[in-house]
Amino acid sequence: MIEIEAVGPDPQRLPGAFGCFPSGVVAVAAMDGGEPAGIAMASFTSVSVTPALVSVCVQRGSRTWPRLRAAARVGLSVLAEGQGEVALRLSYREGDRFAGVEREATPDGSVFVHGAAAFLDYRIHEEIPAGDHLLVLLEIIGLSSTSDEPPLVFHGSRFRALATATIAAA
Template sequence: MIDLQPVTSESHLREAFGCFPSGVTAVCALVEGVPRGMAASSFTSVSLAPPLVSLCIQRTSSTWPLLRDRPRLGLSVLAEGQDAACLRLSSRHGDRFRDVEWEPGPDDSVFISGSSAWLECSLHDEVPAGDHLIALLEIHRLRTAETPPLVFHGSRFRRLAAA
């Protein structure tokens, strides 16, 4: 029988969460003509009909309130080698878009150049979940590239290995 232990701290829980690899996304839009956005590794496909994805966003985020009411959001699935862009987009201070190549999309959406996929979305619903919000985003248009995704696992960026 597996010897399971109680959750004793947030770091203990983070260690367990870090055992599961995840892709990294950026959700971005123009706000008063200025690109705003953030990195999110809690991206999940949800539904094909209607086409929905989800992101988990900390309730303390100062960026999400700027993005949630935009007509369109650009969701970029970051690609292998975009580690620096991810770190910039997840920083708490300074210009997150400094040295990050981006392209404008329809209705003020913003996409990160060179990503693995781009999804033009709008907020479908938002669900409270502990210290986070689950944002359900409806996909309106998309494009994919044959570029391997950026993978986050064990608190580090990783690369997929060919089988």
């Protein structure tokens, strides 16, 4: 029998439970005063085809999010397998997050990380308060993707690679 424990006032166990679900990792970046601003996120998901919407969750205390929110356009790079170091750099609280990260900016100010599996150019559609985070809906303006490049996967507080499995017919 499965035993369920109440979360109660001690949410310290939540990250471990959330970590049981693998997710991709994205870099969200834009130009801000001539310098790139960006952050790594593992809370990216598709939302709608019509209109073209995806979402991310941002901590309310983020110092980077206000800089990205102010940008007219923002780039989202779905990081590829082997880009764990890029994800770590973009999660730094201090220092140059883009040191050594190959990237390019569009004329509209979106910033994309070279070597990523997919690129989405977007503008913010809506922010929805959600506890200690903001659920941010992003409207996709343009995109580029390839299914040949495997994504970076975050699971159990570690970066992992996908494996191809063969499932036999019953």
